[in-house]
Amino acid sequence: xxxxxxxxxxxxxxxxxxxxxxxxxxxxxxxxxxxxxxxxxxxxxxxxxxxxxxxxxxxxxxxxxxxxxxxxxxxxxxxxxxxxxxxxxxxxxxxxxxxxxxxxxxxxxxxxxxxxxxxxxxxxxxxxxxxxxxxxxxxxxxxxxxxxxxxxxxxxxxxxxxxxxxxxxxxxxxxxxxxxxxxxxxxxxxxxxxxxxxxxxxxxxxxxxxxxxxxxxxxxxxxxxxxxxxxxxxxxxxxxxxxxxxxxxxxxxxxxxxxxxxxxxxxxxxxxxxxxxxxxxxxxxxxxxxxxxxxxxxxxxxxxxxxxxxxxxxxxxxxxxxxxxxxxxxxxxxxxxxxxxxxxxxxxxxxxxxxxxxxxxxxxxxxxxxxxxxxxxxxxxxxxxxxxxxxxxxxxxxxxxxxxxxxxxxxxxxxxxxxxxxxxxxxxxxxxxxxxxxxxxxxxxxxxxxxxxxxxxxxxxxxxxxxxxx
Numbered sequence: 162x163x164x165x166x167x168x169x170x171x172x173x174x175x176x177x178x179x180x181x182x183x184x185x186x187x188x189x190x191x192x193x194x195x196x197x198x199x200x201x202x203x204x205x206x207x208x209x210x211x212x213x214x215x216x217x218x219x220x221x222x223x224x225x226x227x228x229x230x231x232x233x234x235x236x237x238x239x240x241x242x243x244x245x246x247x248x249x250x251x252x253x254x255x256x257x258x259x260x261x262x263x264x265x266x267x268x269x270x271x272x273x274x275x276x277x278x279x280x281x282x283x284x285x286x287x288x289x290x291x292x293x294x295x296x297x298x299x300x301x302x303x304x305x306x307x308x309x310x311x312x313x314x315x316x317x318x319x320x321x322x323x324x325x326x327x328x329x330x331x332x333x334x335x336x337x338x339x340x341x342x343x344x345x346x347x348x349x350x351x352x353x354x355x356x357x358x359x360x361x362x363x364x365x366x367x368x369x370x371x372x373x374x375x376x377x378x379x380x381x382x383x384x385x386x387x388x389x390x391x392x393x394x395x396x397x398x399x400x401x402x403x404x405x406x407x408x409x410x411x412x413x414x415x416x417x418x419x420x421x422x423x424x425x426x427x428x429x430x431x432x433x434x435x436x437x438x439x440x441x442x443x444x445x446x447x448x449x450x451x452x453x454x455x456x457x458x459x460x461x462x463x464x465x466x467x468x469x470x471x472x473x474x475x476x477x478x479x480x481x482x483x484x485x486x487x488x489x490x491x492x493x494x495x496x497x498x499x500x501x502x503x504x505x506x507x508x509x510x511x512x513x514x515x516x517x518x519x520x521x522x523x524x525x526x527x528x529x530x531x532x533x534x535x536x537x538x539x540x541x542x543x544x545x546x547x548x549x550x551x552x553x554x555x556x557x558x559x560x561x562x563x564x565x566x567x568x569x570x571x572x573x574x575x576x577x578x579x580x581x582x583x584x585x586x587x588x589x590x591x592x593x594x595x596x597x598x599x600x601x602x603x604x605x606x607x608x609x610x611x612x613x614x615x616x617x618x619x620x621x622x623x624x625x626x627x628x629x630x631x
Contacts, residue, residue: 177292178232179342180280182239185225187273187339188299190249190353192218192429194265196415197354200408200460201258203366204316205443205453210309212407212436215414217302219429224295226422231291237422242343246350248332251325253354258366259317260325266310268329269339274303276339352418360468361415365408370454375600377607379591382561382629383568389502389623390608393511396499397445398456400514404439405461406484407432413480416472419539424532428481431528434521441514448510449614451607474540481536485529486550489522491557491630496522498626506617557631564588565628568595 192215199211226237252269255261277296286293333339381398384391410432417425446456472480500515533546563581570578572595577583585591594600617623 176342177284177289178229178235178239179344180276180340181225181229181292182345183241183245183339183341184273184276185222185229185237185239186241186245186350187249187269188218188221188225190245190252191265191270192222193353193415193418194249194253194261196411197253197359197361198255198258198261199411200361200365203258203368205368205458207309207313208366208368208404208408209436209440210313212411212433214306214309215411216429216433217305219426221299221302222422223426224298228292228295240345240347240349242341242345243348243350244332244336244343246353246356248329248336249353250357251328251332253359254357255325256322259313259319260322262310262313263321264325264329266306267314268326268333270303270306272333272338274300274307279340354415355418360470361412363463363465363467363469365460365463368453368458370452371458373454374457375597375603376457376590376594377600377604379568379594380600380604382565382591383572383595386565386626386628389506389617390611390620392499392626393503393506393508393617394607394611395629396496396511396515397442400438400442400518401446401456402439402458402461403435403442404458405463406488407436407439408460408463409480410435412469412472413477417477419474420477420532420536424535427528427532431525434525438518438521441518445511445514449610451610455607474536475542478533478536478540478542481529482533482546482550485526485533486546487553487557487631489525490529490550491554493519493522493526495627495630502619502623502626503617506619506623508615508617510615554630558628561628561631568592571595 195211195215195218199208199215202208202211229235229239230237249269252261252264255264277300281293281296284292335341378398381391381395385395410428414425414428414432417428443453446452496515496519500512500519503515504512529546536542537544537546564583564585567577567581567583568591570576571592575596577592612620
């Protein structure tokens with residue numbers, strides 16, 4: 162048996178532990194920077210990419226935390242020098258999305274990868290094998306992101322701000338390119354961004370052709386119950402638009418530092434799932450030759466000048482409640498019968514899209530059960546969230562039924578039913594779409610295209626279903 166050669170610089174536990182603690186902080190900072198800036202991606206391919214990268218970073222952080230916890234007296238959030246906060250804040254405070262991605266990937270993450278490889282070369286491959294295995298996994302996740310960034314930087318080959326680059330580079334040099342072993346003293350590094358005035362722009366990055374298509378959603382709502390063909394088109398669009406949920410969740414994750422790590426880790430997976438649903442919907446639309454210009458995408462209407470305020474714990478509670486207890490829980494039955502309808506109609510691809518979403522949403526509802534009470538406690542909220550959720554779902558179904566009845570009356574007569582007073586500010590625009598010949602023609606064109614390319618075997622026989630739940 163051959164004995165491995167001794168490393169050039171044996172990594173005794175105190176040194177190894179401090180390096181891992183520093184790297185955990187940097188990996189988590191990269192996670193937060195991607196969440197902070199990810200909403201600003203402007204090309205569709207970059208939107209799911211940044212969501213995936215945030216999830217990969219969460220995986221990296223989780224692995225480092227677990228390894229730190231295995232050391233005698235180890236702490237998953239072992240303190241690091243305040244100078245690391247200065248370094249990562251410099252990366253965060255970029256002029257724009259492209260600069261932030263350059264700082265995160267081309268500068269800091271590249272330095273981390275080199276540091277990991279140096280550690281692998283210098284530490285003992287047998288004695289410290291668990292760390293070696295972990296670092297190889299972290300490097301693999303970095304390489305996925307580096308491949309994306311190489312393509313991104315080719316597409317956005319803009320002149321970079323030299324002051325920004327010089328500042329981050331200087332700070333990396335001061336930290337020996339992340340091989341620094343300085344002993345942390347109080348005050349320790351706080352999470353990146355906490356002690357800055359960083360604010361996220363109110364309007365997310367807009368994809369090309371985001372507003373070119375006429376509004377057909379009111380027509381989909383109007384004909385939902387009677388037509389399985391309409392239901393199929395609705396879910397292709399609905400899933401595509403779920404990227405807007407992921408964009409919201411990136412914001413949550415940046416502001417969720419008051420919660421335990423396990424919540425952030427699980428919510429990062431939740432966010433990645435929603436971004437995948439967005440890609441699933443667009444992928445299915447593209448199966449039929451359709452694209453963003455044919456449907457439109459506006460991040461669920463998020464818009465406005467200026468910057469978003471920081472989220473409070475109460476803000477996070479309300480948004481997490483709304484997603485898990487109303488939107489996701491409220492659509493379970495709708496998705497189940499739609500899966501059955503599409504499968505019975507011999508559209509296996511659409512049925513498959515539904516099935517994988519149902520798997521994900523089941524996990525998401527469990528996240529709500531696991532974390533809502535904890536968020537409520539930290540936000541000072543006292544309520545029975547299950548009771549409130551059930552009441553809201555029932556109310557939204559009632560409002561949906563009334564809305565559809567009013568839309569049908571308006572489509573037939575040009576007038577709303579007597580006594581119907583809608584409170585939805587968008588309803589006036591939806592009524593206009595019902596009688597808009599351009600929207601109607603586009604709606605019929607899309608349905609016909611789907612019929613021609615993948616006719617549903619049960620188009621004439623599928624059962625009538627309830628109106629949309631909200």
